[in-house]
Amino acid sequence: MNILKLYQNLSFKRKILLYAASISLFSLILASLAFMTYDAYSIRRLLVQNLLTETNVIGATSASALVFHDPAFASKVLASLEEESRIVAACIYLEDGNIFARYVRRSAKYEFPKNHSTSSYQFEGKYLDIFTPISFEKSQVGTLYIRSDLHELSLRKTRYILIALCVMVLSLVAALLASNVFQRIISQPVLELVKTAKRIAKKEDFSFRATKYYDDELSDLTENFNEMLRQIQNRDSDLRESEERMRSVLETSPVGISIYDETGQCFVVNDSLAKMIAATKEQVLQHNYNELESWKISGTLDKAKSALKENITKRHELIGESTFGQTVRLDCYLVPFSSGRLLFMAHDITNRILAEEALQKANDELEAKVRERTTELEEANTRLIEASQLKSQFLANMSHELRTPLNSIIGFTGIILQGIVGELNDEQKKQLNMVYESAKHLLGLINDILDLSKIEAGKIEIIPAEFEIRELIQTVEKMVFPMIEKKGLTLQVAVSEDVPPTIYNDKNRIKQVLINLLSNAIKFTESGEITLISDFGLGNADLRNSAHFIKNDRAKRYNKSEIRIPQSEIVFSVADTGIGIKPEHLSEIFDEFKQIEGPLKEKPTGTGLGLAISKKMVEMMEGRIWVESVYEKGTCFQFAIPVKEITTAKRAPVISPEALDLIKKLVLTIDDEIEAQEILKTYLKSEGYEVIQAYNAMEAMELAKKYRPFAITLDIMMPGKDGWDILHELKEEPQSEPIPVICISILDNREMGLSLGAFEYLVKPITKEQLMKELCRLEKRFRIYDILIVDDEPQAVELLAQYLGGETNNYWVAKAFGGKEGLAAVKERRPDLIILDLMMPEIDGFEVIRHLKKSEGTKEIPIIIVSAMKLTQEEVEYLMKNFTWANVRGILGWILGWIFGILS
């Protein structure tokens, strides 16, 4: 084992050499031994063989001598063995054991052994003895004995050993030489690695690299080693860098930082901390927190200890004294490291505390002041309100007071002008007229002021009622005509077809606004045209045919409210070719008392209140008003009044049929071609459908989802996303899915269309009749049914209405309390179904039926009779004859089922 140890600690080079040498040595020795042994063995055998052969020969030769008793001959034969130097002695034994003939080398003395008589050989020390039987004619007649010495053998052995030794030595030398060469190849990379590692360790420099030798596993190792060094080097430099950064952070940080080791000794501190406690860095570095009084007193030491123990960061306020004796307050963090070290970070909050206190004080003062002010303001406010009220009252009183005499003036001058109390001459007329006009003007002013103050006082009310728009416009037209004529202007009036015949709103207020706008237009236009247009719009779309002289979008958009909920609106527009409004004035135009110069640069007339009042009115009606103008070209004032959308409330309110119509019959036309769209629009509009148009897939989806039209017409051949895609999308979207789609295309692909979920597929060109037919079909399928409930009991009506008027149902419920109302309702709007109670005061159910039967338009209306009354036989018969009936009130589900049945 010692040897092993020795070997283990040899140098790498020597190991390899020793390894090579020992291997070759061992193998040589083994080989030599093996061969030698074998050789000795085979030589012996050979020897024996040889000798045997000789003995046999001699035996054979001397056989006859034995037989024929010729010892002389035998001796002679034996004597020939003289030639063989190795034969020491030989003899021939007779069968009885006596020696017949003998030979001894150099006639030395030799004692022959006893006869063995069988063939045998024996190595006796330095000699080989062989006994061979001598046979004559197949029978043994004697034995031949030969003794040979082995000196040849031993000589051979010696020679062999010598040679072997020589060879061993030589080969050992050769092996060593060769292995020396090869070991270099093996050991060089290893030694290189060793060398490099040593160098790096010594110089602590990771920039050294090991040289790569050859291309084997060791070279791979070298490469990896170098790679590792590279990484270490990088990491080292990164580490250094980050250390530097840390250091700079530490130093530059306004936060005071110090680090204490496991014994509590400070070994890192930055300037900030030193400054905080008014000490030098060197002084701080001598601190050990276990001995710091300031830490002990302020409880910081305990906190630090617990932070270390629990291994969590603790916060603490250290109140201590700086070396100059000043009170120092530090907001500190005690951060423990697992190694037992402690990081101490501190903010100097001495100032902060003071600041906080000062702030608090200021805050309190402010609050007091605020309270003071509030009381003052409250008082002022009460005073203001009083003042305003007084003002309004005053104005109202004064206006009234002013108006009364004015009315007299106007009245009487009017009478006089009319010549009722006598003739006037021209001059008188003229002057009196001036008085009249002035009085009227004054009245107007007073009215305006009164109006404004009323508005401000909130006393103006909007009283909506149904009125006919067209009538109103005509009235307005008539009113302004004289003014128009006088100025030599022309007035164009247009009311769009889309505008419903009646709307529900405050007629007078709208009139007022219109008059105001028109008079302004007239006032500020010297020549040209005034246009009054009324249109029906959806959403906040501008009047499509507005401001035909305004091309630039930029000139618009003042005071347009951004209402984006879809509502139906009536939009009125008053356009003129007057002096226009400068852009900078546009924003002020609706302000009170703001006036613009007249066309001839004369002083402005009027109170400047007109537009302000108009604006207030419009806004009270939940509309919006705006102006567009191009200076010196013209102006266009527009205001939009919403037409309240009819919602399908649970209580199914009585809504204007028109509104009903609108929502029921909205069709979305999707086509990229304008002509096609226009054609469709014309068809649809003429039949009372409302149209919204989409020119591409995106618009289509948007509008479909937004307005949930009653039907969609869809052109298939469109660029980009074609009709099929749109159809697919429509049917995918839950909001648009139920809307029936009529595909319109040049190509006939009905199956595809229907399979994708279209209601119908029409091939272009289509006629109006075709379209209407389809829409009728649709209506029948998807229409919303008008159901009229006629019952004098309100609860009954409400109950039924509730059931029917559910959001998901397509029933519009109209209520009539009593027979009379019922008939009136029918007259007003033909219901699809009447639910009729029989038992009603005044005009009962039968009466209603009779009436309905009379008229063509109403006799076909299906009626469901709901009654608890016991009917007489005749009555039953009558009813049975003319109607299908249900008589059980209260089983509403059944009734509803009936309804479904009848209607579908």
Added chain:
Amino acid sequence: MVKKNYILIIAIVLSLIGLNAYAGDIDKSKANKIKAGLLYNMAKMTTWPESSFINGEPISILFLGKDYNEIGSYFESQIRSRSLTVKGRKLAVKEIARTELDDVVREELKQCHILFIMSSYKGSIMELLLAIGDRPVLVVGESSSFPKEGGMIGLSIEKKRIGISVNLDAVKKNDLSISAQLLQHAKIVKKDQ
């Protein structure tokens, strides 16, 4: 005592002489045994012509003389006990206790292959030979001069050995041949003229 020593020496010398004599000269019975052995081996070394044997006929050996018991019986017993054969042929032994050549002898001569003339035969060798003539018979005698007289093989006792003398001419004359293995140990003689 001096006397005793003397006696001892004489005894030793005498015994030595005796031994020597013994060792030196082969005693008669031993010689006869040897002769018998030789006879057998000689038979082995001799080749007769094919015609001399009829159908597996054994080799017949004729012992002539009165001292048959000396050699002949020994020979026979050896043959018998060891079932010896010569070249696959059995050996048949016959004896004629005559010392002179007569018709019986002549008759027998015609049938033997080997004739062993023992020393007790006193007759003329030449007559015997003539009686044999050219017949292939191996004629062996007991004296060294036998071949000189015309016999083929003569066995004689010499000092340490049995001498063999062979007359090759006689052998050849009778269509016999003798192996060299025997001849190399024999003295080749010629007939005395």
